[in-house]
Each structure stands twice: as structure tokens, then as C-alpha cells.
Amino acid sequence: MYAAIPVLTLLGLALGYALGMAGRYLKVEEDPITGEIEALLPGTNCGQCGLPGCVAAAQALARGEAPVTLCPPGGRELARQLAEKLNVQADLSAMEADAGPVFAHIDPERCNGCTRCFKVCPTDAIVGASRQMHAVFPEACNGCGQCVAVCPLQGITLKPPAPSLQGWRWPLPETH
Amino acid sequence: MWSFPRTLSFRGGVHPQPRKQTTRNLAIEPLPLPRRLYLPVQQHIGAPARPLVAAGDRVLKGQVVAAGDGAVSAAVHASTSGQVLAIEPHPAPHPSGLPLLTLVIAPDGADRWVDLPEPDHALSLSREEIARRVAAAGVVGMGGATFPAAVKLNLGTRHAIDTLILNGSECEPYLSCDDRLMREHPGEIIDGARILRQALGAERTLIVVEDNKPEALAALRERLYVADAIQAVAVPTRYPMGSERHIIRAVTGREIPAGQLGADVGVMVHNVATARAVHRAVRHHQPLVSRIVTVGGGAVARPANLEVPLGARVQDLLDHCGGASMAPARLLMGGPMMGQVIPHARVPVVKGSNGVIALTAAETRSADPGPCIRCGRCVAACPSGLTPLEMASRIRAGDLDGAAERGLADCVACGACAYVCPAHLPLVQYFQHARGALADRREQGQHQERIRRLAQRRRERQEAEARAKAEAAAQRKAERAARRQRKTAGKEHETEA
Numbered sequence: 001m002y003a004a005i006p007v008l009t010l011l012g013l014a015l016g017y018a019l020g021m022a023g024r025y026l027k028v029e030e031d032p033i034t035g036e037i038e039a040l041l042p043g044t045n046c047g048q049c050g051l052p053g054c055v056a057a058a059q060a061l062a063r064g065e066a067p068v069t070l071c072p073p074g075g076r077e078l079a080r081q082l083a084e085k086l087n088v089q090a091d092l093s094a095m096e097a098d099a100g101p102v103f104a105h106i107d108p109e110r111c112n113g114c115t116r117c118f119k120v121c122p123t124d125a126i127v128g129a130s131r132q133m134h135a136v137f138p139e140a141c142n143g144c145g146q147c148v149a150v151c152p153l154q155g156i157t158l159k160p161p162a163p164s165l166q167g168w169r170w171p172l173p174e175t176h
Numbered sequence: 177m178w179s180f181p182r183t184l185s186f187r188g189g190v191h192p193q194p195r196k197q198t199t200r201n202l203a204i205e206p207l208p209l210p211r212r213l214y215l216p217v218q219q220h221i222g223a224p225a226r227p228l229v230a231a232g233d234r235v236l237k238g239q240v241v242a243a244g245d246g247a248v249s250a251a252v253h254a255s256t257s258g259q260v261l262a263i264e265p266h267p268a269p270h271p272s273g274l275p276l277l278t279l280v281i282a283p284d285g286a287d288r289w290v291d292l293p294e295p296d297h298a299l300s301l302s303r304e305e306i307a308r309r310v311a312a313a314g315v316v317g318m319g320g321a322t323f324p325a326a327v328k329l330n331l332g333t334r335h336a337i338d339t340l341i342l343n344g345s346e347c348e349p350y351l352s353c354d355d356r357l358m359r360e361h362p363g364e365i366i367d368g369a370r371i372l373r374q375a376l377g378a379e380r381t382l383i384v385v386e387d388n389k390p391e392a393l394a395a396l397r398e399r400l401y402v403a404d405a406i407q408a409v410a411v412p413t414r415y416p417m418g419s420e421r422h423i424i425r426a427v428t429g430r431e432i433p434a435g436q437l438g439a440d441v442g443v444m445v446h447n448v449a450t451a452r453a454v455h456r457a458v459r460h461h462q463p464l465v466s467r468i469v470t471v472g473g474g475a476v477a478r479p480a481n482l483e484v485p486l487g488a489r490v491q492d493l494l495d496h497c498g499g500a501s502m503a504p505a506r507l508l509m510g511g512p513m514m515g516q517v518i519p520h521a522r523v524p525v526v527k528g529s530n531g532v533i534a535l536t537a538a539e540t541r542s543a544d545p546g547p548c549i550r551c552g553r554c555v556a557a558c559p560s561g562l563t564p565l566e567m568a569s570r571i572r573a574g575d576l577d578g579a580a581e582r583g584l585a586d587c588v589a590c591g592a593c594a595y596v597c598p599a600h601l602p603l604v605q606y607f608q609h610a611r612g613a614l615a616d617r618r619e620q621g622q623h624q625e626r627i628r629r630l631a632q633r634r635r636e637r638q639e640a641e642a643r644a645k646a647e648a649a650a651q652r653k654a655e656r657a658a659r660r661q662r663k664t665a666g667k668e669h670e671t672e673a
Binding site: 039041045073076077080081100101122125140142163164169171173 | 218276628
């Protein structure tokens with residue numbers, strides 16, 4: 001029995017050392033750009049890009065398999081940032097058509113307080129309680145549309161913000 | 177004795193025709209009370225004020241009807257006595273004509289003031305008390321920038337201010353409201369200067385007037401004592417002398433670094449009309465309820481300088497001035513260089529409206545813009561030392577970053593470049609557009625940042641909830657197991673027994 005103690009101790013130490021070394025030398029390099037891209041993406045996993053979540057989207061972007069304009073909630077600003085990060089020319093013409101950000105809007109006539117929408121909201125932008133009317137904080141809403149899909153009464157729509165003095169911008173002068 | 181720098185000027189600038197002859201010799205006359213007053217809750221830079229009254233309430237002149245909300249905001253006061261008819265959106269004096277929450281007041285004709293405390297000796301007050309009274313009176317920068325004056329005064333407590341400049345340059349063509357104010361009420365302006373100086377602790381105070389207003393200079397100098405250490409200074413007539421950066425450069429020789437304010441170089445600039453409002457606010461406890469407006473332009477039958485209750489509509493002013501002698505080709509609020517085009521005359525006069533200018537077609541630029549020939553006149557005219565043609569070509573190509581690199585943020589939108597452009601290019605509109613687009617981009621970036629943070633928090637919270645649930649389940653399981661064990665142990669005990 002006493003012989004087993006040093007034998008097993010030695011065996012454990014040797015194998016542990018071997019494993020540690022293997023972990024260091026045979027490490028699978030993850031492209032660091034993936035992490036950086038992931039940090040840029042909204043992280044709401046809304047799936048509007050057609051990929052399973054923001055991590056998958058970041059991997060696809062890093063491999064160059066997805067266009068930088070893939071994320072509708074991120075809008076033009078995100079596309080510009082991604083193009084800068086990946087050092088590619090962004091073709092923003094595809095996004096020209098979209099009029100800018102949209103926010104979820106709950107129709108007060110239809111909402112029955114079922115709480116389904118705020119359970120799926122990835123940014124906790126919906127406030128409400130059971131059998132109480134729900135409302136959306138536009139400043140926390142990313143327009144991902146997950147609440148639209150779960151509303152049993154089709155009471156949620158995505159709308160651009162109402163025109164306001166603060167949001168009004170001078171148009172580009174018409175060129176000749 | 178401190179002496180001026182040799183040249184009281186700045187680089188660039190233009191000499192537009194002043195066109196002040198029609199109004200500069202017309203005494204200020206009060207505008208009769210119109211049928212309705214429209215008081216927007218936002219007449220200043222910053223957060224909109226919060227209404228304190230409801231539709232149907234009776235209000236007295238000078239009563240607070242909307243309180244300042246937030247760090248940068250200003251209160252709004254009823255400009256006459258009467259009844260609040262509604263609080264609803266109305267078109268704002270803005271090129272877009274978009275609505276702004278507005279208090280509609282029906283005057284009762286009595287024009288009865290709210291009870292004001294007795295006037296008191298203002299020059300022994302602390303700077304906090306002065307700033308408090310200025311804030312309570314809803315005073316904002318009346319030269320057109322409309323930055324809340326009390327916030328600016330408090331800025332002075334964070335920076336050491338050695339020079340206070342009262343801006344009476346009035347470099348915009350057509351306008352003569354500040355000129356008239358200096359000629360008719362020099363004492364109130366000088367008293368305002370003393371109060372502001374007291375609040376800021378400035379060593380020297382200068383009232384700066386362009387040399388095309390000799391009567392105003394004479395009126396001020398007549399009222400100034402040597403012991404006051406307030407000087408009235410004449411500067412050459414050159415647009416944009418009235419810009420804060422350029423008046424500081426011209427008078428003190430100090431250059432404000434990009435992205436900083438006058439306070440950073442120890443200078444604070446207030447308009448002369450603001451000084452008068454400060455005099456009324458601090459010495460007489462009177463809030464800002466009226467202002468002087470020049471009504472001019474070739475399309476006005478009888479140009480005038482009017483003392484207008486805030487909230488009177490542009491149409492009321494034009495009607496008082498004999499209506500439009502012809503349909504105006506363009507209606508402006510403010511001067512023709514930096515004023516805002518307004519879509520129609522149903523918008524109210526607000527705290528920053530120094531002029532209502534109705535231009536005829538002959539007075540507006542009729543030529544269509546042509547291509548840029550890179551003549552460089554805009555570069556020579558730019559008082560901020562920028563290259564407008566380069567910035568505009570980049571903005572046209574959608575390269576906003578390129579325009580920003582060329583100093584877009586340092587542009588004061590004075591319009592000198594567009595004024596001299598032989599191709600009639602709307603250069604300032606390019607710059608305004610680019611600034612708006614960059615602001616949008618910044619806001620979108622901040623929004624995305626917030627979304628990321630919120631999504632992250634939610635994930636963390638859900639993970640913590642799941643963990644807590646698992647732990648609770650494990651604990652319950654352990655307890656159940658322990659109970660079972662005890663039970664079986666008990667049974668074994670029994671059987672053994």
C-alpha cells in the first residue's frame with residue numbers, strides 16, 4: 001500500500017504536467033477579430049441577419065462570409081464601424097432605402113397585458129405587468145422585432161420615430 | 177493703462193451692404209397686444225421647459241408658466257395677463273415648420289403684472305444670488321444663440337474670467353434692434369454690465385460696438401463714468417464681428433482653441449440685450465417677457481423697431497407694420513446672413529428673435545448654383561481659417577469624416593463663404609447637413625452602445641436567475657435525500673429493535 005502512494009503521486013504530477021504543456025502548445029487559436037466584432041454587434045440575438053445569434057454573425061463576418069450590412073437593427077452606423085474594423089469597402093447603397101432606426105410601438109387599443117412581449121425583449125425595453133397595459137421605452141429599443149412575433153393580438157408594430165425639431169436635419173443641397 | 181492690440185479685427189470676413197438705413201433712426205415702439213400669444217416651451221438651447229399651468233388657468237404678466245427642466249434649460253413666463261386657452265403643438269419658428277409644445281394665451285387686455293418684490297440694490301449680491309435671479313427670470317442669450325444666461329454665468333465660476341464683453345456689434349445687415357437699445361436705454365445696458373461683472377468677477381468690461389453706430393457709442397460713453405472701468409469700444413465694421421470667437425479675437429487678441437469656449441481663455445461675451453434683461457431680472461425681479469425686434473426688408477410697407485411681447489406671431493408684427501407691400505419672396509427670423517428661413521408668418525416671436533425680415537425677390541439671391549471653379553474666395557472670406565470648398569466637395573461625395581478632418585466643427589455657420597461664392601453654392605447648407613448627419617451617426621452609436629449594455633445586463637441577470645434556480649433545486653434535492661435517509665435509518669432501527 002505504501003508503494004502505491006509515491007507511484008500514484010508521480011503519475012499524477014507527470015500527467016498533469018503533460019496536460020498543462022499540451023494545453024499551452026496545442027492551443028487552438030481563435031481569431032481575435034471575432035471577439036472584437038462581437039463587441040460591436042448589439043448582442044440581442046434577434047436573428048434578423050439569418051444567423052443563429054450575434055456570436056455566429058461575428059464568426060461569419062470574420063470569415064468574410066457575411067456582408068457588413070447584415071444587421072438591420074445596427075443600421076448604417078454599425079455597418080460603417082464593421083467596414084472600418086474589417087477594412088472593407090461598405091456598400092451602404094443597400095441600406096440607403098431603409099429610412100433609419102425603427103422602434104416597437106404597442107397599440108394601446110389591442111394590448112391585453114399578456115406579458116409575452118416583455119419576456120422576449122432582449123434589452124428590457126418593454127415595461128408592464130400582467131393584465132396591465134405595456135409600453136416601450138424607445139431609447140432602449142433596438143427594433144429587433146422579437147416582440148412583434150410573439151404578440152397574440154398583432155398589437156405591436158415597428159415604426160420610425162415621429163419627426164421632431166430635435167431630430168430634424170438639413171437635407172443635402174440638390175446638386176446640379 | 178491697459179492698451180488695445182494694434183488691429184481690432186480678425187482674419188477673413190466680408191462687408192455685406194448694411195441696409196440698416198431704413199430702421200436705424202426709428203425709435204422703439206411697443207407692439208399692441210395681439211389677440212393671442214403663442215409661447216413655445218422651448219425658446220432656448222437645452223431641454224424644453226415643463227408647463228406648470230393647465231388650459232383654462234388665468235395667468236398674470238410675468239408669472240412662470242413653464243419651469244426650466246434639467247441642467248441646461250430656461251423658464252418661460254406669461255408675457256401678459258390673460259387665460260391659458262390650450263397647451264398644444266404649434267409650428268415653431270424653424271425652417272422645418274415642425275410643431276413644438278406651445279402655451280396659447282388669450283390676453284385680457286389689463287396687462288397686469290404678477291406681484292414683484294421691491295427693486296433692491298443689486299451690486300451687493302453674491303454671484304449665486306445673481307445667477308439664481310437670472311435663471312428665475314428665464315434670461316437666455318438674446319443675440320440669437322439663446323443659451324441660458326444663468327448657465328453661462330455659472331460657467332464663469334468654474335473658469336477665471338478676466339474680461340467681460342458686451343456684444344453690441346450687430347453685424348447682421350438690416351437689424352438695428354441692438355443699435356436702438358443702446359441709444360435709448362444705455363443706462364440699463366450699463367447697469368446690466370455692472371451686475372454681470374459683479375457675478376463674474378471680471379477685471380475689465382468692454383461694450384463693443386461696430387463703428388457704423390456712432391450714436392450708440394456716444395450714448396453709452398455719455399453714461400459711463402471713468403470710475404466704472406467699463407469702456408465702450410469701437411471696432412471696424414466687418415461681418416461676422418458679432419460672433420463670440422471673432423469678437424474675442426478682435427478685442428483681446430486671444431484665439432479660442434478648437435472645441436473650446438470663450439470662458440476657456442478667460443473671456444465671456446453677452447449680448448447687450450441680454451445685459452438689459454439681466455438688469456431687469458436682478459434689479460427689478462422682472463422676468464424676460466418682451467424683446468426688441470427689427471421688422472425690415474423690402475417687402476415690409478413700414479419698417480420698424482418694435483418692443484414685442486414674447487409669443488406674438490410674425491403675422492401680428494407684419495400687420496402692425498402696414499402689412500407686406502408685396503408678397504415676400506422669403507421670410508426670415510433673424511438677420512439675412514445667419515437667420516432662419518421660416519415657412520410662414522404663423523410662428524411666434526421667441527426670446528432669440530432679433531429680427532423679422534421679409535425680403536422681395538430682388539433682395540434674395542436668384543441665380544441657380546453653378547459648379548465650383550475652385551477660385552478660393554471662400555477660403556479668403558472664412559473668418560475661421562477653413563477651406564469651405566474642400567469641405568463642401570467632400571460632403572457632396574458623402575465623405576463626412578473627410579469634412580470633419582478639415583475642421584467642420586470649427587465652422588460658425590456665419591455664411592461669409594456662401595456670400596462671396598461666385599457660383600452661388602449653398603455652402604452653409606452643406607455644412608449644416610454634414611453636422612446633422614454626423615450628429616445622427618453619433619447618436620446611433622450611443623444608442624447601439626446602450627443596447628449592447630442592456631442586452632449584456634439581461635443575459636447576466638438571466639444567468640444569475642438560472643444559477644439561483646439550480647442551486648435552490650439542488651438544495652431541495654439534498655434536503656429530500658436527507659429526510660429519506662433519516663426515515664430509512666429510523667426504519668432500520670425499528671427492524672433491528
